[in-house]
Amino acid sequence: MESGFLHQLVQQLINGISLGSIYALIALGYTMIYGILKLINFAHGDIYMLGAYIGFVCTSILKLSFLPALIVSMIGAALAGMVIERVAYRPMRNAPRIAILITAIGVSFFLENVMILFASPQPRTFPAVFTATVYHVGAWVVNSQQIVILVSALVLMVALTYIVNQTRAGKAMRAVSFDADAARLMGIDIDSTISMTFALGSALAAAGGVLVGIYYNSIDPLMGMVPGIKAFVAAVLGGIGIIPGAMLGGIILGVVEALVSGFISSTFRDAAAFAILIIILLFKPQGLMGKNIREKV
Amino acid sequence: MKFVKKASGIALAAMLAAGLTAGCGGGGGGEKKAADAGKEIVVGVNAELTGNVANYGKSMLSGFELAVEEANKAGGVDGKQIKVVTADNKSEPSESGNAATKLVTQNKVVAVIGPATSGCVAAEEPVLTANKIPLIAPCATAPGITLQKDGKTKPFVFRACFIDPYQGDIMAQFAAKDLKVKKAAILHDSSSDYSKGLAEVFTKVFTANGGQITTDEAFLAKDVDFKASLTKIKATNPEAIYVPGYYEEVSKVIKQAREIGLTCPMLGSDGWDSPKLVEVAGKEACNNGFFTNAYTAEDKDPVVQKFVKAYQGKFNKVPDVFAMQGYNAGLILFNAIKTAKTTDGTKLAEAIAKTKDLQVANGKLTYDEKHNPITTALVLELKDGKMTLNKKIGG
Incomplete structure (x- = not known):
């Protein structure tokens, strides 16, 4: 293998980008909710898990195909996100931030344990919604599922960017995020805007959950814990509160993990991911995309 | 609210009643034992019957119960019937020590089988060693549990499975x-x-x-x-x-x-x-x-199949590896009681250590000087989703 290094590099990039696009999907929800409420929603990883389970029920019991299952799961998670916001966070709107943070951790444990109670802690096998075709491009291997993940993630991110930048609701979200009091004075319904943000963020996380279920073939009630933390890192890396930052952060994190496991050692994978976070925060505390005039959501 | 109170009251009463009967049973057993000394041998099982690894403990207990039933039907061990007393360690090492103390002080057991997990065995061991009562851990695989800090073998601790x-x-x-x-x-x-x-x-x-x-x-x-x-x-x-x-x-x-x-x-x-x-x-x-x-129920070996059939007959399910090891622990103990012709702890432990080529559910078993059994190991091959036996080593 003469071109061994280059060959491996490209293959690891493929691995990293498909993993990173999932981190990006979850990170988007984190970043949107932080942008509008200044709340780190620790339950977000569990919404991702909830989405995966709704997708599981759709495909294995209701026998839906990929797209309908994805849409049902996104709607289900969006509703769940709105309910959580209404029940757990809205009453705390004027409480100190630490209280809301702890509420978020509580919601996270609640979702995990309710799922353990109803669905058992055993991992479930996700039904194969489409057969995985393996493509050999030159010497590189790409899986049809990796392509589906990447394409779905891209489509969703484009849709989100459109909603935030071009629609009235998006405008309201940006306004509330910029200055909630001023937005209220301008006649924007803050509560419903926040509700809308939770719905959008949760729907994206659910899409990530379904894609992961299909890709790795197995889901369990605690599957949201680690990706939740990783996505949080991705969101901070890109600049929390900034939508393109979350996408960039997610992809960078995935690629770094793949490259470190591939070329240094798999034991340093997580250490490297967090080391990069620390370095970026030292030199650019606002995150990669953080600018002086921040366009937040 | 009223209903909840009532329900919890009933639950409390039930628990109390259970506690009382269990207490009576234990005490009664003790008196009976004094009266019938020489007619039965009391063996304790310290098992994970509740908690997160309850399925290990339950399987292990079922396997051991089968060994006891077979031994008692065949006229007992050394002419005496085996009586089993169980204690639940709730899958927690701290409870495991308490369970062992109860078995030793209240039930006066001559040996203890279990627990299934290495952590619980380590917690129980000091109690049994202090009382010079042998312990066979059917499925505790951590290498350290049979060894003292200085590397010497603990005299009263044995296992019935191979180490990692x-x-x-x-x-x-x-x-x-x-x-x-x-x-x-x-x-x-x-x-x-x-x-x-x-x-x-x-x-x-x-x-x-x-x-x-x-x-x-x-x-x-x-x-x-x-x-x-x-x-x-x-x-x-x-x-x-x-x-x-x-x-x-x-x-x-x-x-x-x-x-x-x-x-x-x-x-x-x-x-x-x-x-x-x-x-x-x-x-x-x-x-x-x-x-x-260590074992597969698919093994066509008649020795294995005999065990599988007997287990299915009693419990109506296919025995897993924990059940097999619980059963083996029983065979090891009964064989040692037969050869030692006594239930004195020190002599019994010596007899267990000398176990050689004993026929157990998955082959033959011999103890090495570290109290680890040299026994059958299998290499299983996955073929079209089925686990098939590829090679059998030892036993």
């Missing part, structure tokens, strides 16, 4: 000699002592047999993406990959390895033993997979 490193040894030899593999890669779980220990022994034995380890990669429990590590492994062109670990991660490793075009044999350990492995990885991906285990 033994599996790595068996698989390394199988890879080098049977599969004729020269270059192997390792992918181990660096968050588990079990996996790390196996990887270490595999490396040692495999290289001693002329093999070469191309790379040793690591992952963490709960990881889901292994493609980066597997891509790296693929670039080293191994002829086999050793993945000691539990089925949750291993199933995904196998699936993803096949997806990136790694077709070589996948080798593993008893953590693979679960129907979920094939379910998640897929039948085809599992082909060319081999792992070590």
